[in-house]
Amino acid sequence: MFRGKSCSAEWIRSRRRDVFVTKPLRQCSRNAIGVQTASDASINGDREEHDLCNWDELKFSLIPTDYMYVMKCSSGEGAFSQGHLTRYGNVELSPSSGVLNYGQGLLEGLKAYRGDDNRIRLFRPEQNALRMQMGAERMCMPSPTAEQFVGSIKQTALANKRWVPPPGKGSLYIRPLLLGTGAILGVAPSPEYTFLAYASPVGNYFTGSMHFSVEDKVYRAIPGGTGGIKSITNYSPIYKAVTQAKAKGFTDVLFLDAATGKNIEEATACNIFVAKGNVISTPPIAGTILPGITRKTIIEVASWLGYQIEERAIPLEELMNADEAFCTGTAIAIKPVGSVTYQGQRVEYKTGEGTLSETLFRTLTGIQTGRIEDTMGWIVEID
Ligand SMILES: *Cc1c(COP(=O)(O)O)cnc(C)c1O
Numbered sequence: 001m002f003r004g005k006s007c008s009a010e011w012i013r014s015r016r017r018d019v020f021v022t023k024p025l026r027q028c029s030r031n032a033i034g035v036q037t038a039s040d041a042s043i044n045g046d047r048e049e050h051d052l053c054n055w056d057e058l059k060f061s062l063i064p065t066d067y068m069y070v071m072k073c074s075s076g077e078g079a080f081s082q083g084h085l086t087r088y089g090n091v092e093l094s095p096s097s098g099v100l101n102y103g104q105g106l107l108e109g110l111k112a113y114r115g116d117d118n119r120i121r122l123f124r125p126e127q128n129a130l131r132m133q134m135g136a137e138r139m140c141m142p143s144p145t146a147e148q149f150v151g152s153i154k155q156t157a158l159a160n161k162r163w164v165p166p167p168g169k170g171s172l173y174i175r176p177l178l179l180g181t182g183a184i185l186g187v188a189p190s191p192e193y194t195f196l197a198y199a200s201p202v203g204n205y206f207t208g209s210m211h212f213s214v215e216d217k218v219y220r221a222i223p224g225g226t227g228g229i230k231s232i233t234n235y236s237p238i239y240k241a242v243t244q245a246k247a248k249g250f251t252d253v254l255f256l257d258a259a260t261g262k263n264i265e266e267a268t269a270c271n272i273f274v275a276k277g278n279v280i281s282t283p284p285i286a287g288t289i290l291p292g293i294t295r296k297t298i299i300e301v302a303s304w305l306g307y308q309i310e311e312r313a314i315p316l317e318e319l320m321n322a323d324e325a326f327c328t329g330t331a332i333a334i335k336p337v338g339s340v341t342y343q344g345q346r347v348e349y350k351t352g353e354g355t356l357s358e359t360l361f362r363t364l365t366g367i368q369t370g371r372i373e374d375t376m377g378w379i380v381e382i383d
Helices: 005-017 098-102 125-138 146-159 236-247 293-304 316-320 356-369
Strands: 067-074 081-087 105-107 110-114 120-123 171-180 192-202 210-215 252-255 271-276 279-282 308-311 324-329 333-342 345-348 379-381
Touching: 067 146, 081 146, 098 171, 105 125, 110 356, 120 146, 120 356, 125 146, 125 171, 125 293, 146 171, 146 192, 210 236, 236 252, 271 293, 271 316, 279 293, 293 308, 293 324, 293 333, 293 356, 316 333, 316 345, 324 356, 333 356
Parallel strands: 210 252, 210 333, 279 308
Antiparallel strands: 067 081, 067 192, 105 171, 110 120, 110 171, 120 379, 171 192, 271 279, 271 324, 324 333, 333 345
């Protein structure tokens, strides 16, 4: 769809110059899970699903798939156009692109689920589109329309359909990116943008729980910062804290609010909920936590189940005295918190059978895979 001259002309020029060339990646994966090579000849499903991957050993790690979706925009135009699927592969960038030099970029994450009926579903993809738009506004970037975004996700999932794991084995994780790809030397918004979506099959996280180390020196987000959007700049600054915690045997770090250092915020890439009696509490959306779509969904699901939901500041002390705690995010769905350690003090929580997080997990994943009827219009069936 041509939105205007300058954007489409820029797109055609950039195609001719091959500034964003994609090179087919022939290897399926070099990792240890016994994945076989996906040759070009095997694209449209002529390879049986069961010999494509060892579906039982999927983790949350990259397995390159067949296609990705690319769409461009010059800032003069302000709108994206000419989106298309292309073979998955490396991208070429100007050394002076805004994303490489100044971190002007956003990410998203959502999944395509294969149900017992073999149909493939997306879960609330328009929410990811809206969140990308909010982030783009904050980072001075144009963004795809919700229609373009959801359309690109459907196309990416369908083009890589053979990589959507069988029911119960996992899902196809789709990673949209919005990047300042135009060349710029001065510190300023990029003159050209690229939207890109790629996919990788990932495993389930039915088992295990989170063992948190509460971080009291490094802060993930500050008031007025970008902690409330999925900016690519939010993640590497916390690698050091997370790496150190993992070296001590923790699963992840739990961050406190930078303003007071007293209230819990969230983990590296998931939101947190605290349960006590009939009350479920979670930190509020106030710019320093990421407004998770799973978080938003769980708030609704838990209130149907009769729980009282409170979105408010939660002192660490309250978490340390909770009955139960759990985390939410697209990658993990819902995962119980097994323990929290703060300055040498460790608190443990009940996990597994009969817990609230287990009930919520079953309800959420039931809706996502079509086992539980979707009465909310959250599901987008794509085949
Ligand atoms: C993506 C993300 C989440 C979870 O959001 P969902 O929409 O539920 O996947 C939570 N916290 C951070 C920091 C994130 O990046």
